[in-house]
Amino acid sequence: MSTTEATLQHVAAFLAYALAAAEDVFFKIPGSHVVARYVKSSHQNDPGRSVLELILIIFAIRTLLQSRTRADNSGKNFVKYTEQEIDELVDEWTPEPLAQPLDPMEQAELDSLPVIQGATGPKPKLASSGKTVLNLASYNFAGLAGNEVIKERAVETLRKYGLGSCGPPGFYGTIDVHMSLERDIADFLGTESSILYSQDFATISSVIPAFCKRGDIIVADRGVNFAIQKGLQISRSTIRWYDHNDYKSLEEVLQGVEKERKKKRLPLTRRFIITEGIFANDGSLLDLPKVIELKFKYKFRLLLDESFSFGTVGRTGRGLTELYNVPATDVDMIVGSVANSLASCGGFCAGSKVVVDHQRINGTSFVFSAAMPAALAVSASEGINILRDAPSIMTTLQENVRAVRAVLDRVDCVIIPSHPASPVIHLQVKPIPTTSLAPPSASSPPPLKKSLPNSVQPYNPQSFDIIEEERLLQQVVDEALAQGVLITRAKHLRGQELIEPRPSIRLAITTGLSKKDCEKAANVVKAAFIKVLSKRR
Amino acid sequence: MALNPPSPTPSIFSLRKKSSQTPVSAASYLSALSHMDAMARSRGSTPSSTPALSFSSSATGSSGDSSVCDDFDDSDGLSTPSKPPTSEQVFTTVHAEFGHCADERYRYESQCKPGDSYDALEMDPPYRILLTTYLSYLLLIIIGHVRDFMGKLFRPETYKHLKSEGGYAPLNSDFDSFYTRRLKKRLDDAFSRPVTGVPGRTIMLLDRESKDNHTTFQFTGTRTRTLNISSYNYLGFAQARGGCADAVEEGMNRYGVAACGPRLEGGNLDLHLQCESLVARFIGHEAALITSMGFATNSTTIPALVSKGCLVISDELNHASIRFGVRLSGAQVRMFKHNDMNSLEQLLREVISQGQPKTHRPWKKILIIVEGLYSMEGTLVNLPAIMELKKRYKFHLFIDEAHSIGALGPHGRGVADYFGVNPRDIDILMGTFTKSFGASGGYISGSKVLVDRLRVRGHAGAYAEATSPAVLTQIMASMASIMGVANPVSSSSTSGALVVADPTAYPGAAPTQLIPTWFNLPASLSSGLEGLERLRRLAFNARYLSRGLSKLGFIVYGHPASPIVPMLIFNPGKLHIFSRLMVERKTPVSVVVVGYPATPLVTSRARFCVSASHTKEDMDVVLRACEEIGDILDLKHGSPERWSVDEVIERAVELVETEV
């Protein structure tokens, strides 16, 4: 008994000594007193916290020590195999082919894609038939395609700058003509500054994640186009949806966001409203003053996609801000296309200097992609000059839109969701009124009264038969083409859009055609619709 | 401050050089940095009174930057060749765009020779360099935080945009923007320098100055012609004159500048189809698809290739566009260590045996995405090794050839050509036209089934604008001049031997029916002889610069065949000075410098992009400049086995041709 006690005493003495020595060494390290004091006081206040901090430190060290490319074999899900078993598994594994062959319908669609021979424009020639057609398919709203002045300027620029820029803007790719185009766009819209991207589709999907990060809140229209959807996906922000062009729904969602923040006592994060001027998917028009009112009321920033409204509406084509006569500075970021109406290439984002300069470092597809060719930048600048100097272009465009709508609005079997002023006109098939008594789907859950902001699905999703409607519309397209009018179905990546847009034919009205030609073309489209749809059922 | 001597006096640099061995050096770099700023400012305000400027080539002409006749001021030795051409030499290019170099010794073939060592050796710098580099970052960070703290205290209005205000969260929090404001801003003078004219062999900088520490820049109104060793103009097709530009002009006149809409919605021109066939023939694949932006080629097609249940294995240094595309696709991603084939094989064995996480179901597809030539490292993908792995592990292979297409291989067909791999064994080849071809946009090539699938499933087809016809002409003209146009009556091609009997052979000439009838390429281009010369000049220049810099004692990364030559600078403070000293030389040179976060923290570097348009003398100029500035800035930490710069220049051909 006593021997054990004696040994214990020895051990205890040794331990005490060792501890004292360790402490001595420890306190010789500069700064150790601070650490000791900190640990002591934190232990006093809350012993749990010390433990937690210790764990945190260990965890931090562990993360630091682990390399990025480490194999993920620590998880409980990891199955240990011998090398031989792995070899067998490797032999067994058969991957799917990289791409599935097209099905006959897709193949037919691809094969029937019209090919324009030579220059495109209001009356291009088709490669298949050699015939000249009236073009209501291409985006040539302001009629700038083939403009002689623009061509001349482009050739001049080519002879001074060559074609490609051979570098991203950061590395000697910022050419003086890019800076002039950026200034031209900013001046034209009335913003402080603007920035150019080299493809319009890639613009907004870089602009959104440049500002919206994880934890930020985006309130978006349920009808936004695919490019915006991709931007939202990349941003990883929290997204709340409101019903398409429904401002009551928008206001409720904005209120809801603020309420949720107050309730959960969340810190203030960046909040954005993202919507479109003229919606690519249906041609409807935004009530900009209303949205601006709401954005100021609830303190959100507004990111507006004007890809289809810039250069197509307003007295001189400045877009929605000109149409509604609101200052462009009220919109925090205006994203537009240089390709659509200016008939060049690329996209832009206009806004304050802070907004633009931020993107010069954080806009992924700006930083990591070559600047657009100088000749195309100059073409766009010239396009803006033309729009600015000739308000008649926009007047003619509106007249042409009215002429087409006057014909098509009266067609019974067609629904037109587009705004009467929109040069993008979507034509949908009106369903045959069903006489059957059976409810469309008995097993579906009871309908909601209101859409849930957390889900992109609206409470009253439209039901339509995509395949059947697309088939009919394609027949209309083919029929119109046979009669000398080039139109196209709105193409969508089925299965990838968040909400399937209803199949439609998308017309793009142009200033390049006379009013008479437009009426003629519209009548051909009308006749084609009637011919195809009367054969239905 | 304005009294500082305008030209770099030896004293400040010798001071820095000495102190770089001690930790204090970080501070002295910073002081030198602000010193440089001050110098620039004092110089900018009185342009003509300083001796430095009397050397530089500030041109104040108003137009016609690119043609010789407009710009005969040759104080910089850039606009006219050092030796006038002899009577039998005929040069069709403008020397400032595409240098005159008739000496056949300065040619090389870009091809992997049997027994070539694949691995580029990467040298580590001495410890003191690492230490001072870390210390300078530490110092920058500390100073940055102190300035932020003081600034917020005493000048709150200048920090307003970083704080929540009036119910709005800041667009850019001070934490997120710290690096930009406090580190990058110091180097801003070396970034985004505006230019004008052709980004060819030389490039015209628009001189600018900053009076407020790089918050704003003002143009001085003068311009400087510099030797351009920065643009991705590998084959020198950035030209405002010559056969390609003539073709583009004709194309613009015939087609206008735009295709007006997405390919699937009314923007589909005959020129697109012709160009795609030509690209497919060039690559050696069945079919190809063209997109109007290189970045978008990746970001819009990768989601059409893989989806949930698929795995993407990606090199850790892959380009942002690839990451973007992969993130959109919803596929799982795993990364492997840059170009490390063992790490890749390990990973492959693991992921195939484990299957999908949780469910352990086998992966639907495994897609490996690598780049042909890495734009920051100058490394080539180890293609032979990957092809071996591909046989064993059955994955699909996607190679981004943005930088390697046109720039590598005896026929300019990229890495597959360089390593002698059949392109049809690679599932997907992607590349861009912004680099070697002097155009814009990108392509994807593969089997017809695959490409057709991408036409209808890729995002670009339905939603993005189609490539401009002007751009298409440039692509076709430059590509045809690399391939040569198959011409049955050509008899003069004894030396080139480009005209092959079988028009479908790879890598063969372009069949006449794939070239628009109105293309009027001059004989030098359509014979493919000039294209071949470009390839061979590029290969020579690349090897010469890379080996030359190593011999001078610099640490150079990358493969010797790579036209991208990264030269290590390490210390962030030296980046900006290096760039500045290069443009202020008698023969100004514009260079790209990159630091964190584009590179790892310590390995800041200058990145040279060699071009076929450079002459051997241009490479000499760069080497001499690096030699001098390298001594001033203490940049030579490489191999102790060194040559003098004169020896390097003298023995250039030997240097290039010896196998290591």
Ligand SMILES: Cc1ncc(COP(=O)(O)O)c(C=O)c1O
């Ligand atoms: C590997 C890689 N892929 C894609 C791109 C994007 O190409 P582009 O500049 O044509 O958009 C780049 C450009 O820097 C690149 O380096």
